[in-house]
Amino acid sequence: MSAAPLRTPGAGGLSITAAAHAEDLAELPWDQPLAEWPVQKLVGLPRGISRHVVRFVEISGAIVAVKETREHLAVREYYMLKDLVRLDVPCVRPLGFVRGRRDRDGNPLDCALLTTHLRFSLPYRALFTRSMDSGTAARLVDALAVLLVRLHLVGFFWGDVSLSNTLFTRDAEAFQAFLVDAETGELHEELTDGQREHDLTLAHTNIAGEFMDLQAGGLIDPHVDPLGVSERLRERYTELWQEITRTETFSTAERWRVDERVRRLNELGFDVGEIAVTTDIDGVTAHLEPKVVAPGHHVRRLKRLTGVDAKENQARRLLNDLDQYRTSLEYEGLSEEEAAARWKREVFDVVLGAVPADLSGKLEPAQIFHEFLDHRWLRSEAEQRDVPLQEATASYIAEVLRHRRDEASYIRAVDEQDSDTAGFYPPDPQGEHP
Structure with missing residues (x-):
């Protein structure tokens, strides 16, 4: 819902601009400085050091952070945060701002910026x-x-x-x-x-x-x-x-190096939104454009393009392979949907179709393909060449998958057992509990 101003009747021109909860927000004591708000109105959450007064309140089941500041700063910050949310940057989400505040004697009070509280932060x-x-x-x-x-x-x-x-x-x-x-x-x-x-x-x-x-x-x-x-x-x-931000140049026979670069970026916590490949006399230049995406983005995109179910990290890995496949010179010019259908048919289905029936319960399909990609990359790196799909598939099944525990049966066995550990909180690796 887009933010819209609410003029509160009889409140001396009080104006609440909010994306949600505007009517409930109007019930807060805006005629008092934030530092004097009654404890009954507040939620006890830890606050950081700030040059402004900040308080937390509960509105319709949601916790809202209220920050007192100058009007032009509040309005500017509200729209700046909206832009950052649109750009998928990790930040608090803006809810609105309150202008025209006056105390009971008619003296002006600072504007209030409203943001939604980030859970578990x-x-x-x-x-x-x-x-x-x-x-x-x-x-x-x-x-x-x-x-x-x-x-x-x-x-x-x-x-x-x-x-x-x-x-x-x-x-x-x-x-x-x-x-x-x-x-x-x-x-x-x-x-x-x-x-x-x-x-x-x-x-x-x-x-x-x-x-x-x-x-x-x-x-x-x-x-x-x-x-x-x-x-x-x-x-x-x-x-x-x-x-x-750096670019690299690869020969047409070194596709595995693109995969290596993507892996390094993933390990650093970044996703690759696009791989643009251009050719020239000297070879192929692969330009990787990092893009920060929202949680669940990869799962939704993979499902939309291929129908494959996967968890987030699995989906990210599969999409990286799909995107690299699309940029190969042989398939240049295909739309995203066309490339995805072809990848599913000529790559994903080929690998999964080669798995013998007695091994199909070892891992989930997306996990099998994820491990296959790892195996193919390790072989390619060791041998300094692109290992063909069929060769990599056969060696993965023989050398890796056949020795995996049958997780489908294992999960069922665990589910059938009585457990004494319900509600057990495992030790924090750093010795710090939330």
């Missing part, structure tokens, strides 16, 4: 209820480096990079970072090296200060070097940026 200080080691500090900074690269790829100049302006969620052993404050941000067609360097320099200064503050508060192992951790962000960012 925490400000960086809330992650450290006891001494944090250097490994945790490094993972936190790594997550911020990934976020900064993603922002810069879409042309977003942050202008105020810091841990305080970021929220973090746990992602297996790592963290994922989300932009929470876009007040100083600017969106450009493309950033200059100077703009990127400005963000990096600011990040280096701010993060060093934030870690020094944590150390002073006894929340960081005294052996952690704040300057060293801060410098890690620059190193990690530079590594990611160079890997993502």
